[in-house]
Amino acid sequence: MRLEINGLVKAFDGKTAVLDYVNFNDDVDTLALIGRSGCGKSTLLRILGGLIPASGGTVCLDGEPVSEDERHRKKIGFVFQQGGLFSHLSALDNITLPLVKVHGFSKSKAQERAFELLDRFGLAGEAGKKPSQLSGGQKQRIAIARAVAPKPRMLLLDEPTSALDPEYTTEVLDMIRELKDEKLSFIIATHEMGFALHACEKMVFLYDGKIAEYGESREVFANPKTSELKEFLSKILEWKV
């Protein structure tokens, strides 16, 4: 999928710009978004997903401008760091409600699709549970199932594992990699370098409101060009085995 970003600026209520003239133009299949905390990863993803407006510049996906309009939002799947499942609905209803109300599925078709995904990811037993009755890993996997159920053009994941224990992190990342094998495009903001390196073809390093480095994940990771990325990588890998 083609992602074109031209002069994207985002400043929250008149303060200094979080995103400061970001430019990007390339095909995106699987992209990792890395950068230190507060560098604007979530902000960028939320603009791409049509959740917040940009302050300036343009963003296009496959030539269509990105906006807060629901016609754009419904084409994108979004997974939040945590707490994205509707707390008043069961796991099943979380998946079926958008299918029925937004994508015009009949109730039975929606349930069929939901169970297809739940079965596949070993979550069928949790269908009737409310989010408060699920583990963190289950919640995130159901959130991903909800996001991919309508077959979106692109999946945006905002640190889907950073609120999870390591053992749950693996099950969530495994699920995303499995989806990748089906040619689902995604952009993921993550601190999981292993995943960024092995499961994402390309990598963007965001620094100081700009794209500081971009390229093949392996290349960016092995030969960081800027001192900022070198420092970031050494920090993040300091305690890795």
Next chain:
Amino acid sequence: MSIFTSYSEKTHPFKATFNLVLMSLLITALFWLALSLVGVRLNFSFLAPLSGRIFDGYLMTVCLSAASFFISLLLGVACAAMQSGKILVLRYFAKLYVIAIRGTPLIMQVYLFFYLMGTAYGITNRFICGVLILSLFEGAYIAEIVRGSLLSMDGTQLEAAKAVGFTKKQQLALVVLPQLLARTLPALTGQFASMIKDSSLLCMIALIELTQTLREISAMNFKMFECYMLLGVLYLSLTLPITYASKRLEQRFDYEA
């Protein structure tokens, strides 16, 4: 049979019954003692011929509270909306309303509204006046309940509603309202129980509701104890079921936690 319980286990039904009976006996004894010290022998038989009047008063209290509940609900929601809205004049007005009403006793409001506003604007019907006063009073409390649950709405839930592609209307109808309702309903039900009790102060403007009815009866035959005991029982017959409903609603919606 033990009178002790542990915090962890559930109390056995036999033990619970035994201790409930024990408590009832104690309370009865306390009342008995008090009555005998005052030298009163209770006799409720004089109330039988008055049951029609008492029923009318009871009905009046129910109607007053029910009507006020609906109006105060509208007022409360409107006020909460104004307080979180963008129009500054309305926001200040709503804030002032809540502060003024919650900071003053109901009895003052009853008198002031009835004698000043009622007379000035020609609202002479006591029932309408009573409903207005009670609604204005409870509306301020309901506004706070509604505002509280508006504030407790989680930002991520709202973003998620956007993210799945809901329209503005759908975000409201499918996410915001159900979650607000779940959080507000138990407290609202509780407020309804308070409203029934608060309506008793409307006897001050000679509205013939339950309290006023029994005040009049007790003034006629000086049987204070019987009248006020009956009054208590009748209010409980209204508030207990509502309190119970509120508890059940709370359990039903406790997925929020």
